[in-house]
Amino acid sequence: MDPDSSLTDLFQNALVEASKASNLPTIEDDTQDLLNRILEALREIAKRVELLSLFSPNETLEDVSTKNLPFLSVPYVLAEIEGRVRTNGRQERFARIRSIQDQYHAFHKALHTYEIVPEPLNLLYSKWSTKIADPAKQRELKIKQYKREKEFRSKINEIRKRQGQEPAPSESTDFDHIASLLLQTGTGGKGNESEWDEHVRELSIHLLRLFWIQAWSQLDSLDQEIELLRNAPPSPRSGPQTTTEKDADAWRLDAPPPTGVLDSRGPLIDQSGKPLRPFTILPGGATDRVRLQGEVFRPDHRLPTMSVDQYLEIERQRGKIITGGGPQSEKELTTSERLALDAENEGSIFGEEKQEEKRQKDESWARYTDTHPKGAGNRMNRG
DSSP: OOTTHHHHHHHHHHHHHHHHHTTSOTTSHHHHHHHHHHHHHHHHHHHHHHHTTOOOTTOOGGGSOGGGGGGGGHHHHHHHHHTTSOOOSHHHHHHHHHHHHHHHHHHHHHHHHTTOSOHHHHHHTTSOGGGOOOHHHHHHHHHHHHHHHHHHHHHHHHHHHHTTOOOOOTTOOHHHHHHHHHHHHHSOOSSOHHHHHHHHHHHHHHHHHHHHHHHHHHHHHHHHHHHHHHHSOOOOOOSOOOHHHHHHHHTOTTSOOOTTOOOTTSOSBOTTSOBOSOOOOOOSSHHHHHHHHHTTTSOSSOOOSSOHHHHHHHHHHTTOSOOOOSHHHHTSOOHHHHHHHHHTOTTSHHHHHHHHHHHHHHHHHHHHHHHSOTTTTOOTTOO
């Protein structure tokens, strides 16, 4: 039996749980319990990797077996999970950030030791955005980082496609990619075993390079968070107040009432003129007092003065709403068609009136066409 097979199973289970936790809200207590269990498992995995001496600074990348390559990502996974653990207070968050940074740096150091990251890429990230004051250059570096990530993801899909595998689903997490590698290192391919090993090895290296870029981005965000925490105002103290602070608070109108003076119906000030409890000065008139009381629980926005139907009726009366049209109007007669139809009612006064109206309309149109040649009103932008 392979001595590190139990280690592979333990890492595989931790990655499955980590992928599940990445889709859960971190504010929930159940999610935090799951994250803490995953952290315990990952720390145990890191200890076993060190005890088994899977990696040594005296080795090169060629000396590392393909099945051990996914375990180089253990510090990266640790940092990603630890970053989602909830903290209480500024000092605890500082300690958590330092721990996460140590994991990312350990991951970078491991990849640097085995020269997994190409030198041009290493030089690009040697001057990271926090060291650049110019916002335009920071944005340019961010764009380069996005292009690099997209490039490596494209390469990973090409390698999978070359070996007859389906591209990784868009909803897959980094933990799913590592878990997939563990499964592939445990089983050989359908064809040549050496060719399959080379395929998994190439896939592992490109995935580690992708994580290397993402770790730089996370380190940048952590540096910015540390700067914000350092510049944030101090938290309110919960310890006992000094004599000077007590004397200062005693003369504040918005300060809490002194000990023993809790009755809101008691006097506002004592015999020496010292306020005993907070109070608000209101107008003396009864009318103003009633008005102010009525404004306490009113909405902070203007309420409508009429309904939508009432507004539309007013607009209709103003003639601002066009009626008719639609499929119904296609069946109705036009004005000219209705006039021609009414003029056909011979022998009636109504018909004679419509005939005269139609005759006048035709004569008016004939005079218009005599004085306005066809096309006179449409010059096609020719002036």
